Amino acid sequence: MSNSSSGTGTSSKPRAASSQPSETSSKRKRGVFQKELQHMMYGFGDDPNPLPESVALMEDIAVEYVTELVHKAQDIGSQRGKLSVEDFLYLIRKDLSKLNRCTELLSMNEVLKQARKVFESEEFD
Amino acid sequence: MEPQVPATGTAEPSQSQPPKPSPPIPPPSSSSTPPISAPNPNPSPGPSPGPSPGPGPGPGPGPIQTPNPKPPTPTPTPTPPQPRPQPSFNRTLPPSQPTSQPHFPHFSSLPPSSAPPPSSAPGAAAAPRGGMAIGVPAHHQNPSPPFSSSFGQHFGGLGRTGVNVAESTSSSSTSQVRTPAQGMGMLGSQMRPSGIPAHQQRPVQSSLRPPSSAPNNQPAGSQSFQGHGLMRPSSVGSPATPSPSASQSVQSLNQPWLSSGPQGKPPLPSTAYRQQLNPQSMQQRSHIPPQQQSTPTSSQQQQQQQQSLLSNQSQEHFGQQVPPSRGLHVPHQQQVTRLQGPGNQKPSSLAAAQSSAVQPGIQNRLTNVDSDESCNSILSKRSIHELVNQVDPLEKLDPEVADILVDIAENFLESITRSGCSLAKHRKSTTLEAKDILLHLEKNWNMSLPGFGGDEIKSYRRQITSDIHKERLAVIKKSMAATEATHAKGSAGQASGTAKGSQAKAPLNIIGSPNLKNS
Numbered sequence: 001m002s003n004s005s006s007g008t009g010t011s012s013k014p015r016a017a018s019s020q021p022s023e024t025s026s027k028r029k030r031g032v033f034q035k036e037l038q039h040m041m042y043g044f045g046d047d048p049n050p051l052p053e054s055v056a057l058m059e060d061i062a063v064e065y066v067t068e069l070v071h072k073a074q075d076i077g078s079q080r081g082k083l084s085v086e087d088f089l090y091l092i093r094k095d096l097s098k099l100n101r102c103t104e105l106l107s108m109n110e111v112l113k114q115a116r117k118v119f120e121s122e123e124f125d
Numbered sequence: 126m127e128p129q130v131p132a133t134g135t136a137e138p139s140q141s142q143p144p145k146p147s148p149p150i151p152p153p154s155s156s157s158t159p160p161i162s163a164p165n166p167n168p169s170p171g172p173s174p175g176p177s178p179g180p181g182p183g184p185g186p187g188p189i190q191t192p193n194p195k196p197p198t199p200t201p202t203p204t205p206p207q208p209r210p211q212p213s214f215n216r217t218l219p220p221s222q223p224t225s226q227p228h229f230p231h232f233s234s235l236p237p238s239s240a241p242p243p244s245s246a247p248g249a250a251a252a253p254r255g256g257m258a259i260g261v262p263a264h265h266q267n268p269s270p271p272f273s274s275s276f277g278q279h280f281g282g283l284g285r286t287g288v289n290v291a292e293s294t295s296s297s298s299t300s301q302v303r304t305p306a307q308g309m310g311m312l313g314s315q316m317r318p319s320g321i322p323a324h325q326q327r328p329v330q331s332s333l334r335p336p337s338s339a340p341n342n343q344p345a346g347s348q349s350f351q352g353h354g355l356m357r358p359s360s361v362g363s364p365a366t367p368s369p370s371a372s373q374s375v376q377s378l379n380q381p382w383l384s385s386g387p388q389g390k391p392p393l394p395s396t397a398y399r400q401q402l403n404p405q406s407m408q409q410r411s412h413i414p415p416q417q418q419s420t421p422t423s424s425q426q427q428q429q430q431q432q433s434l435l436s437n438q439s440q441e442h443f444g445q446q447v448p449p450s451r452g453l454h455v456p457h458q459q460q461v462t463r464l465q466g467p468g469n470q471k472p473s474s475l476a477a478a479q480s481s482a483v484q485p486g487i488q489n490r491l492t493n494v495d496s497d498e499s500c501n502s503i504l505s506k507r508s509i510h511e512l513v514n515q516v517d518p519l520e521k522l523d524p525e526v527a528d529i530l531v532d533i534a535e536n537f538l539e540s541i542t543r544s545g546c547s548l549a550k551h552r553k554s555t556t557l558e559a560k561d562i563l564l565h566l567e568k569n570w571n572m573s574l575p576g577f578g579g580d581e582i583k584s585y586r587r588q589i590t591s592d593i594h595k596e597r598l599a600v601i602k603k604s605m606a607a608t609e610a611t612h613a614k615g616s617a618g619q620a621s622g623t624a625k626g627s628q629a630k631a632p633l634n635i636i637g638s639p640n641l642k643n644s
Contacts, residue, residue, distance in 0.1 A: 028582045060575040064583070068573075071585045078588050 033059050503535050541565060 037058050041050045072091055077083040085106065092098045509527045513520050522530075541562060548561040559577045566572040 057576045060578065064573060064575050064578075067583050067585075071583070074585060075588060078590075 028063065030056065031059070033062060037062070503538055504531050506531060509534075544569070 034055055037055050038050055041054070041058065042048050046054070069088065069091060073083055073087040076090065077087040080087075089099065089102060092102065506524075506527045509530050510522065513522055542557075544565040545557055545561040548564055549555075549557045552561070563574060563578055566574065
């Protein structure tokens with residue numbers, strides 16, 4: 001499906017201002033989440049082999065969502081300097097399920113770090 | 126041949142020009158227009174083989190198909206079943222549609238109604254045509270009668286706007302029956318309003334349905350008119366057949382169609398004729414009801430009937446096209462009989478108004494037909510209700526609310542399309558592509574539609590902050606930190622005072638410096 005993107009990809013580069021970006025970055029790769037999405041769709045009730053168009057659509061939706069989120073976070077974070085985790089949490093504050101999952105994952109991450117630290121220090125002992 | 130005419134030709138006022146429409150009709154659209162405009166009484170089915178009402182199924186479809194001059198016989202074939210009504214065929218519309226459709230079982234209801242109007246008009250010249258012309262005397266039964274009268278007249282009328290268009294389009298789309306009637310048929314098909322096009326362009330117009338019925342009629346009518354003279358019952362029938370398939374709601378339309386006759390009728394027969402070949406356009410039938418009557422003979426009986434009904438109806442509906450026809454089309458598609466009922470009712474009202482109004486709008490409508498937006502709207506209330514059902518099965522909407530929603534949707538679509546076209550033009554392209562619409566929606570409506578956008582990564586425009594702004598921000602931070610420090614230290618009065626003073630100056634200096642630097 002790279003249809004028009006190839007042509008437009010180059011044009012979008014200059015728009016991005018900054019950097020350099022390579023031509024490749026402006027053109028999106030298709031099928032980045034294909035395998036995972038297929039399994040997820042099956043898990044939610046779809047056919048074990050969903051249609052490629054469906055998978056492509058799901059991927060488009062997912063990538064678009066992530067892109068939007070990052071752009072908004074950048075808008076907020078740039079005022080404070082760099083992007084931070086707080087920016088993302090602020091953006092999904094309205095979506096409780098996502099917010100809770102995020103905080104849970106972050107806390108688990110902290111716990112694992114602690115455990116690793118203890119483990120490593122124990123090793124030396 | 127037109128004995129039948131009197132019965133069916135009730136409505137066709139245009140009969141006076143039978144000779145004209147007939148010849149032009151075959152020639153596709155170009156000529157048809159002029160004749161159509163003139164209420165050709167004859168035009169309608171001219172060929173009506175059976176002018177004598179009886180040509181029966183065979184001649185009925187035959188004549189219709191060969192639009193006019195060829196009257197009757199050659200074409201009848203396509204839809205033998207319909208010829209029934211022939212004798213009285215209303216089909217003949219041209220002269221006066223009186224073509225008594227008595228034959229057509231389903232159209233029987235229609236013919237009487239349609240017949241009177243057409244008969245009146247065509248009566249004069251239509252005599253020959255009246256019988257068959259459109260409705261292929263036997264077959265198309267109902268649709269034809271109205272057609273016949275109308276064909277003659279309409280044929281000219283159809284030509285006036287949509288007919289020509291229809292013919293051209295129909296010819297291209299339906300190349301099936303390309304007889305001279307085709308020209309008419311095309312007119313009809315295009316002219317959705319006339320109902321004829323529906324036949325021919327079944328594939329194209331299927332979406333149009335409501336308007337298509339009208340076109341359907343036209344094709345049939347056109348065909349029939351060509352023959353004016355006697356309508357080619359066969360030709361009439363043929364148009365009718367396509368119309369049934371196309372115009373679902375053929376039913377009563379015949380009659381009103383007859384009355385409205387002049388407009389699209391002539392083309393109807395031809396288009397209907399062609400349409401027979403395309404049974405699929407049944408959907409558009411509703412419009413065509415009148416036509417179908419004329420061309421009943423042509424396609425399969427059922428189809429023909431339907432077509433005729435549709436064509437007849439469609440013709441009438443031209444004016445209304447969407448609203449009335451919609452209802453007709455949808456339910457009718459398959460059943461001719463059903464069509465007749467509603468069609469009959471509607472056509473009468475529509476006929477007069479629509480026939481005239483339809484013509485000019487036909488062309489516009491034709492283009493819009495596909496989107497159903499012409500005169501009537503892009504959406505129908507039914508789709509609004511379906512949407513509401515999806516949201517909440519128990520929800521009910523007031524009719525005014527549904528109307529407003531339809532209006533909002535149409536306005537939205539129109540504005541989107543307009544903006545999209547502007548963007549496409551800006552791109553120096555003559556094609557409206559998805560990216561034009563997507564860009565407009567994204568920028569102005571904040572709607573991002575996944576799945577259409579292509580592979581580009583959305584680039585991020587980082588906020589543009591000038592250097593000065595950054596410097597000033599830094600200075601402010603420093604000064605704030607300094608003041609805090611000074612406050613903390615400032616327990617000692619003087620020290621703090623001096624410190625503050627010194628510190629206060631510093632920020633000022635700092636602030637001033639960037640300016641200097643910049644300048």
